[in-house]
Amino acid sequence: MTAVLTSADAPTEVPLKRRLKRAERARQVKALALVLPLLLFLLFTFAGPIAGMLWRAVDDREVRQILPQTIAVLADWDGKDLPDEKAYAALAGDILAARGSGTMAIAAKRLNYALNGFRTILTSTARNLKAVPEPGTAKETLGKINPAWRERATWTTIKDASGPLTGFYLLAALDLTRNIDGAIVAAPPDQAIYRNIFTRTFIISLSVTALCLILGFPVAYLLATLPPGRSNLLMIFVLLPFWTSLLVRTCAWIVLLQSKGVVNDSLHWLGIIDEPLRLIYNRFGVCVAMTHVLLPFMILPLYSSMKAISPAYMRAAASLGAPPVTAFLRIYLPQTLPGIGAGSLLVFILALGYYITPALVGGAADQMISYFIALYTTETANWGLASALGTVLLLVTLLLALLYGKLVQGQQVTGGMKN
Amino acid sequence: MEAGMVTPAPALVRFSGIQKTYDGEHLVVKNLDLDIRKGEFITLLGPSGSGKTTTLMMLAGFEVPTQGEIYLADRPIKNMPPHKRDIGMVFQNYALFPHLTIAENIAFPLSVRKINKAEAQERVKSALRMIKMETLAHRRPGQLSGGQQQRVALARALVFNPQLVLMDEPLGALDKRLREQMQLEIKQLHETMGITVVYVTHDQSEALTMSDRIAVFNDGIVQQIDTPDALYEHPVNSFVAHFIGENNVLAGTIETVEKEYCRVALAGGGAVTARAVNISGAGASTSLSVRPERISIILDGTSSDGPNRLPARVQSTIYLGDHALAVLDVAGNGEFIVKLQPDAHVNLRHGDSVFITFRPEDCLALDPV
Structure with missing residues (x-):
C-alpha cells in the first residue's frame, strides 16, 4: 500500500x-x-x-516408406491410362527390396483396405518375381505374374495410398470412397455400414437421455423439496449405483432380464405371460441397463438447478392466480431448463461412448460406434479407420456441445432472490 | 380513516376462532378473532414467532388453520386453494420470476386469468407508469436494484385489482432511507387506489407510519387492535406499552385505588399516582409505564412539589441532533430515559442529583412484567 x-x-x-x-x-x-x-x-x-x-x-505413410521409388514415379502419373514402363520398373525394384527386408505385409495390409485382394496381388508378385526385370520388360513381366498389374484400378490404389496425408479413412467412416477417377462417391453397400452405426448410436443415446430425464425429473424434484433428513437418505439411494462397478451392474441386469431370469419368472408366475419375453440381447436391454447406469448423471444437475429455485416462486405464482399445473409449466419448469440441458448433455455424451454395456446386454444390431472403434484397434489393428471413426464421433459431439452452449447462453439468468 | 371508527366499514376478512399448530403440541396462533375492514390498511405487528406471519399465510392460503374459519367477503375460504382467492401478495424477498422480464412478471397474473392481450398490455403499461419504471420493462429482475424489484413486486400484486393485498415484511431487505421512502409510496398507493392492505412487520415505526389500525401480536395472541395513536397513548398491557415506542418501567405495589387512579409504592422507594389501566386491585404488584417525552427534570430540588416527584441520579447524556436523552437512575431503574430539548443536556453531568416529575395521567399502571 x-x-x-x-x-x-x-x-x-x-x-x-x-x-x-x-x-x-x-x-x-x-x-x-x-x-x-x-x-x-x-x-x-x-x-x-x-x-x-x-x-x-x-496419417498415411506405410506405402510411401515401403514402395518409395514407385510412389516417386507415380507422382507424375495423370491416372488416365496405365502408367509407363518406368513405374513398373520402380515397382519391381521396390517389391524386391521389400521382400528382402520383410516389410511387404505392411504395405499389403494398407492397400488391401482400399482394394480387396491387393494382398494376394502383392504377395504373388513378390513370390514370383525372381530378379530385377531386364530394362524395358518390367511391364510385361509383372503383367504376366499377375494380370491385375494391367488394370488401372490397381495403380490408382497405390497412388491414392501414397500419402503422407489421406482422407481415405475419414471418407470410409462416412461411408464414402474415391472412385477410380478420384471423385468422392458412396461406398459400395457391403462396406457402407458406419452411417447406420452412427445413427444407431445417436438413437440409443437419445432414447437413454429421454428415459433418464423422464425418470430422473420427479426424483430430483423430490430430492430438492423433501426435508433434509429424508432427502439425504434418498440421495444415498441415487448415488448407490456409483458404489458398484459398471460390470457388476450390467451383469446384474443379465441375471434379471434373461429368459429364465427374475423378471420373466415373476411375470410367468403371476400368469401375465406364457412365453418368456425377450428382454435382453436386444435394444430394450441396452436402453434399460444404460439408463440405470446413467441416471445419477441426470439427477444431480437437475437437483442442483431445482435446489436453487426458492419455494417462494411457486407461492407467488399461486397468489397471482396460477393453478398448480400452470405455475409448474410457466414458472418452475423454465427455471430448471439449465439443469435439464446440463443433465441431458452429460448423459447423451456419456451414452455416445458406451461400450461394455451394449457389448454385454445388446444384440448384434445394438452395438454402438465404440464397439467398432475397439474392434478396429484391438482385433484388426486398423488404426486409421478406428481413429477416423473416433474423430467423426468427437467432431459431432463437439458440435452438439457448441450448440448447447449457444442455446443456454441466452438463458443464463441470475435469480431475483437475494438469499 | 378515523371516520371508519364512527361508522365501521363492513368486514372484508373475518378470522373466527382460528387456531394453528405445526407440531400438534404448541399453538402458534391461539384463538384468533380479527375483522379486517374494506379499504383499511391494517398491520400485524409483533416480534418474530408471535404468529403474525402464520396468520398472513393462512389468509393467503399457504397454511391451513387447525381450527376455526376464515371468511373473505362472507365466504368461508379455509379450504379454497390460494390461486382462487383473488388475493395479491408481496413477498419478503419479492419472488419476482427471474426468467421473465419486468413486463412479463407484471403481465403474469393477467395472462393466467386469460385477459385479452391488448387490455393486458394496457394494464401492464399503466402499472409500469404507476411505479415509474416504463423504461425498464424489458429488463430482468436480476438487473434491478432492491427498491426497483420491490416496486415491480408491488405492481404485480396490484395489477389484477385483487380485493385484498397482503405484504409480508416487504421492506425488510432495503436500507433505512429507501425503506422510509417506500413506506410513503405504499401508503400513497393505498390511499389513491382504495385497496385493502394487510401488512406484516416487526418494525413498530413502520407500522406507526403506514397503518390505519395495528394488531399487536405476542405469543400467538392479539394483544390489542387499535389506531397507532391509541396504541401509543392507551396501551392495554405492559407488552404493548413496551413494544410501541420508548417506555420507562418502574415496578411497584398498589396501595390504594381511587376511581381511575391509584397510588403505587415503588419497589425502589417513593410513591407515585398513576392511571389504573390494567391492575388487579390494592396490594397487587404492578409495572408503571412512563414515556420519556412526558417527563421533566427539575434541577434545583426546592421548587414545585407535585404528586409524582422522584429523586434521580444522572448516569449519562446522549446528544442526537434534534433531541437529547438523559439516562437516569430512578428508584432502582438504572436505564430510566428522559427526552430533552437538544441543548438541555449540557446542564447535566454524571452523578448529578436531580428530581423528575410527570403527570399522573402520563403514568400507566399495567400488569407486572
Whole structure:
C-alpha cells in the first residue's frame, strides 16, 4: 500500500500499471503452480492421445516408406491410362527390396483396405518375381505374374495410398470412397455400414437421455423439496449405483432380464405371460441397463438447478392466480431448463461412448460406434479407420456441445432472490 | 380513516376462532378473532414467532388453520386453494420470476386469468407508469436494484385489482432511507387506489407510519387492535406499552385505588399516582409505564412539589441532533430515559442529583412484567 502511495507522486501512470501487473503475475504464477500437476497429467493422458488419434485418422505413410521409388514415379502419373514402363520398373525394384527386408505385409495390409485382394496381388508378385526385370520388360513381366498389374484400378490404389496425408479413412467412416477417377462417391453397400452405426448410436443415446430425464425429473424434484433428513437418505439411494462397478451392474441386469431370469419368472408366475419375453440381447436391454447406469448423471444437475429455485416462486405464482399445473409449466419448469440441458448433455455424451454395456446386454444390431472403434484397434489393428471413426464421433459431439452452449447462453439468468 | 371508527366499514376478512399448530403440541396462533375492514390498511405487528406471519399465510392460503374459519367477503375460504382467492401478495424477498422480464412478471397474473392481450398490455403499461419504471420493462429482475424489484413486486400484486393485498415484511431487505421512502409510496398507493392492505412487520415505526389500525401480536395472541395513536397513548398491557415506542418501567405495589387512579409504592422507594389501566386491585404488584417525552427534570430540588416527584441520579447524556436523552437512575431503574430539548443536556453531568416529575395521567399502571 505504501509503495503504491509513493509511486503516485510520479506523474506517469505506466509504473502503477506495471506494478499492478507484477502483483497480478505473482498470483497467476501461484494459481498455475497449483493446477500444474493436473495440467501435465491431462496433457499426457488426454490431450496427447486425442492429438494422436486425430493424426492417425489422416496419417498415411506405410506405402510411401515401403514402395518409395514407385510412389516417386507415380507422382507424375495423370491416372488416365496405365502408367509407363518406368513405374513398373520402380515397382519391381521396390517389391524386391521389400521382400528382402520383410516389410511387404505392411504395405499389403494398407492397400488391401482400399482394394480387396491387393494382398494376394502383392504377395504373388513378390513370390514370383525372381530378379530385377531386364530394362524395358518390367511391364510385361509383372503383367504376366499377375494380370491385375494391367488394370488401372490397381495403380490408382497405390497412388491414392501414397500419402503422407489421406482422407481415405475419414471418407470410409462416412461411408464414402474415391472412385477410380478420384471423385468422392458412396461406398459400395457391403462396406457402407458406419452411417447406420452412427445413427444407431445417436438413437440409443437419445432414447437413454429421454428415459433418464423422464425418470430422473420427479426424483430430483423430490430430492430438492423433501426435508433434509429424508432427502439425504434418498440421495444415498441415487448415488448407490456409483458404489458398484459398471460390470457388476450390467451383469446384474443379465441375471434379471434373461429368459429364465427374475423378471420373466415373476411375470410367468403371476400368469401375465406364457412365453418368456425377450428382454435382453436386444435394444430394450441396452436402453434399460444404460439408463440405470446413467441416471445419477441426470439427477444431480437437475437437483442442483431445482435446489436453487426458492419455494417462494411457486407461492407467488399461486397468489397471482396460477393453478398448480400452470405455475409448474410457466414458472418452475423454465427455471430448471439449465439443469435439464446440463443433465441431458452429460448423459447423451456419456451414452455416445458406451461400450461394455451394449457389448454385454445388446444384440448384434445394438452395438454402438465404440464397439467398432475397439474392434478396429484391438482385433484388426486398423488404426486409421478406428481413429477416423473416433474423430467423426468427437467432431459431432463437439458440435452438439457448441450448440448447447449457444442455446443456454441466452438463458443464463441470475435469480431475483437475494438469499 | 378515523371516520371508519364512527361508522365501521363492513368486514372484508373475518378470522373466527382460528387456531394453528405445526407440531400438534404448541399453538402458534391461539384463538384468533380479527375483522379486517374494506379499504383499511391494517398491520400485524409483533416480534418474530408471535404468529403474525402464520396468520398472513393462512389468509393467503399457504397454511391451513387447525381450527376455526376464515371468511373473505362472507365466504368461508379455509379450504379454497390460494390461486382462487383473488388475493395479491408481496413477498419478503419479492419472488419476482427471474426468467421473465419486468413486463412479463407484471403481465403474469393477467395472462393466467386469460385477459385479452391488448387490455393486458394496457394494464401492464399503466402499472409500469404507476411505479415509474416504463423504461425498464424489458429488463430482468436480476438487473434491478432492491427498491426497483420491490416496486415491480408491488405492481404485480396490484395489477389484477385483487380485493385484498397482503405484504409480508416487504421492506425488510432495503436500507433505512429507501425503506422510509417506500413506506410513503405504499401508503400513497393505498390511499389513491382504495385497496385493502394487510401488512406484516416487526418494525413498530413502520407500522406507526403506514397503518390505519395495528394488531399487536405476542405469543400467538392479539394483544390489542387499535389506531397507532391509541396504541401509543392507551396501551392495554405492559407488552404493548413496551413494544410501541420508548417506555420507562418502574415496578411497584398498589396501595390504594381511587376511581381511575391509584397510588403505587415503588419497589425502589417513593410513591407515585398513576392511571389504573390494567391492575388487579390494592396490594397487587404492578409495572408503571412512563414515556420519556412526558417527563421533566427539575434541577434545583426546592421548587414545585407535585404528586409524582422522584429523586434521580444522572448516569449519562446522549446528544442526537434534534433531541437529547438523559439516562437516569430512578428508584432502582438504572436505564430510566428522559427526552430533552437538544441543548438541555449540557446542564447535566454524571452523578448529578436531580428530581423528575410527570403527570399522573402520563403514568400507566399495567400488569407486572
